[in-house]
Amino acid sequence: MQQKAEFDQRVQEALNNPQLRSNFRIAMDGLMEKRSNAFPDKSFMEELRVLGSKIRANALAKQPELLEQLEANCTRNGIQVHWAETIEQANRIVLEIMERHNATRMIKGKSMVSEEMEMNHFLEAQGKSCIESDLGEYIIQLDHETPSHIIAPAIHKSKQEIAKLFKAKHPDIPYSEDIETMTRSARQVLRSKFYEAEIGLSGVNFAVAETGTLCLVENEGNGRMCTTVPPVHIAVTGIEKVLEKLSDVPPLLKLLTRSASGQHISTYFNMISSPRKPGERDGPKEVHLVLLDNQRSKIYEDDELFDSLRCIRCGACMNHCPVYTRIGGHAYGSLIPGPIGSCIEPQKFGLDKFGVLPTASTLCGACGEVCPVKIPLPKLLHRLRYEQVRDDHTGATNGQGSQRSGKEAMIWKLWSWAHANPAVYRSGTRLASLFRGAIPNKIGPWTRVRTAPKIAPKSLHQLAREEGFDHE
Amino acid sequence: MSKARDNILARLRARNAEKPPVDLDRGFNSPDWNRQQRIELFCKAMRSVRTEVHRVTAADWPEQLAKLVKEKQLKNLLYAPAGPLAEKIESAWRAGEELPELVTREVDVDGWKEELFFDIDAAITSTRSAIAEVGAMILWPTPEEPRTFSLVPPVHIAVVEADKLHNTFADAIANENWQDGMPTNALLISGPSKSADIEQTLAYGVHGPVELIVLLIE
Numbered sequence: 001m002q003q004k005a006e007f008d009q010r011v012q013e014a015l016n017n018p019q020l021r022s023n024f025r026i027a028m029d030g031l032m033e034k035r036s037n038a039f040p041d042k043s044f045m046e047e048l049r050v051l052g053s054k055i056r057a058n059a060l061a062k063q064p065e066l067l068e069q070l071e072a073n074c075t076r077n078g079i080q081v082h083w084a085e086t087i088e089q090a091n092r093i094v095l096e097i098m099e100r101h102n103a104t105r106m107i108k109g110k111s112m113v114s115e116e117m118e119m120n121h122f123l124e125a126q127g128k129s130c131i132e133s134d135l136g137e138y139i140i141q142l143d144h145e146t147p148s149h150i151i152a153p154a155i156h157k158s159k160q161e162i163a164k165l166f167k168a169k170h171p172d173i174p175y176s177e178d179i180e181t182m183t184r185s186a187r188q189v190l191r192s193k194f195y196e197a198e199i200g201l202s203g204v205n206f207a208v209a210e211t212g213t214l215c216l217v218e219n220e221g222n223g224r225m226c227t228t229v230p231p232v233h234i235a236v237t238g239i240e241k242v243l244e245k246l247s248d249v250p251p252l253l254k255l256l257t258r259s260a261s262g263q264h265i266s267t268y269f270n271m272i273s274s275p276r277k278p279g280e281r282d283g284p285k286e287v288h289l290v291l292l293d294n295q296r297s298k299i300y301e302d303d304e305l306f307d308s309l310r311c312i313r314c315g316a317c318m319n320h321c322p323v324y325t326r327i328g329g330h331a332y333g334s335l336i337p338g339p340i341g342s343c344i345e346p347q348k349f350g351l352d353k354f355g356v357l358p359t360a361s362t363l364c365g366a367c368g369e370v371c372p373v374k375i376p377l378p379k380l381l382h383r384l385r386y387e388q389v390r391d392d393h394t395g396a397t398n399g400q401g402s403q404r405s406g407k408e409a410m411i412w413k414l415w416s417w418a419h420a421n422p423a424v425y426r427s428g429t430r431l432a433s434l435f436r437g438a439i440p441n442k443i444g445p446w447t448r449v450r451t452a453p454k455i456a457p458k459s460l461h462q463l464a465r466e467e468g469f470d471h472e
Numbered sequence: 473m474s475k476a477r478d479n480i481l482a483r484l485r486a487r488n489a490e491k492p493p494v495d496l497d498r499g500f501n502s503p504d505w506n507r508q509q510r511i512e513l514f515c516k517a518m519r520s521v522r523t524e525v526h527r528v529t530a531a532d533w534p535e536q537l538a539k540l541v542k543e544k545q546l547k548n549l550l551y552a553p554a555g556p557l558a559e560k561i562e563s564a565w566r567a568g569e570e571l572p573e574l575v576t577r578e579v580d581v582d583g584w585k586e587e588l589f590f591d592i593d594a595a596i597t598s599t600r601s602a603i604a605e606v607g608a609m610i611l612w613p614t615p616e617e618p619r620t621f622s623l624v625p626p627v628h629i630a631v632v633e634a635d636k637l638h639n640t641f642a643d644a645i646a647n648e649n650w651q652d653g654m655p656t657n658a659l660l661i662s663g664p665s666k667s668a669d670i671e672q673t674l675a676y677g678v679h680g681p682v683e684l685i686v687l688l689i690e
Contacts, residue, residue, distance in 0.1 A: 031672065155672070211650075247645055250641040297483035
């Protein structure tokens, strides 16, 4: 159980870091309040959530056909479509496009799929430069970190920490802890990067099969810069992002921006359907779409776990998670943290690697309650806890049964045997009552923060009989 | 076709259990708003994200524009000489004095990218329509009014016609039949660029325009 020991250590470190805890507490409280204010009418919110979940469920049910339609329409529009089963293939495709253009400078808009691909690492090893242009991503790139939140990647840092980082990396820019000033310095630095870049990379929020349109939600304008200014635009996305109709977009956009940051709409909603057409004065001359599988088609096989593919990546589940808020994103050790990460990452990378994540939940249900597309997250986390101890070899989940312990299995076998045999059960409870004094006060990790349970002097059966109840 | 494509599609199709078909009703109810309500909602929502909205008329907007750019002490203003606003802008500039230089470049942006990035103070564009509910303008950039006009210069001035306000985004798509043909780039814009990536504190003026000025023709 090396992964558990490592996870426990990361959790301990996070819990003992008061700065980190206060950064997350303040930010998550703010995000929860913003979301709540954005949905003043709860029945409107419920209707929208039902619609959103149906739109996503419909798109997933028709996924293979929609992907083919998306490909056909994108191709007709002039967008070049590439398919990748693995992150290696996806990285290779991006590299080949860069090499074909003799390009060395890439400017990137925010893309969790490119993080999943570890694209920067891969391309840098090939001598390419990849600059993150989303403010949060730019900050963590300067500090060689990974995102701690899917929509607010640098949320674990305070403004003082960021000010010190900027000073260290850009000594010529005057030191400031003022957030607007720091934002403007990043604008200054990155302007010339947009200007120089030969390749612009972006993610995709929704890919519309009906029209072959790639949609991008953003506030900073960096997404538009990356997809408009460089001569080549590469969009990378997971295959699950496809939608059937253009009219499916407005309800999901409404849910996404309100759930993520309490905005009624983002500053920009950018819909790209083709490269620059003859006569047009700007825009990339080539647009590429890389469709990445990386285990998504495997998750697709299971009728229940399939629902995790509905996710529109708003981050509301982590904002409302009591565990995430206390330990932050990095403690999870996975790319996507929080409840949806604990659900998706073990399925992608195997329960043998991330099996501990589904247990990092109190199953309080908050994530399932706020999910804009009604993913039953607590149920799925529960299911993964079962997947990691079952040993009937019938499920499809990676690493199934990997956390099974012989001792635990034996205890449960004994437990169910005792409960199925009244005579054993009765004598068992009698013995337990008799020797109740012998139960130690310290029973492992459970009693570190709790009092040990004490067996009552009389069992419930015994009390009921004394009171004159008799079920027969 | 690629092997990866065939493998992915084959895996997706190999699902043994069929999901029951989803009962999805795409019909939507448009709010019952009149023209005046749409205008009020649009202005309120736009201003809530720090857009400067000026309510103007079809006759006086060019003079209002001239006054505004003078007040802001802009050095120059990029406009589209073949665009729908050109004639009125040019005549206002002929009539006015000490106005910022009108800039136009009728060649591909690639040829004057440096100037666009580092010398242009502001750009003015028309808009296709707008959305009242959330306060957003819809732009379908054209060869005359390229995409970068509303993106690169620090100030973006947009002319919005109140008659073209839709209630919601869903109305805009349905009324304008977007599904019948999408442009190279369709855009919704609501406010100047912003970020809350540092301590969830809103800061305006990140990579897109620092200021957004809307002239709403009523």
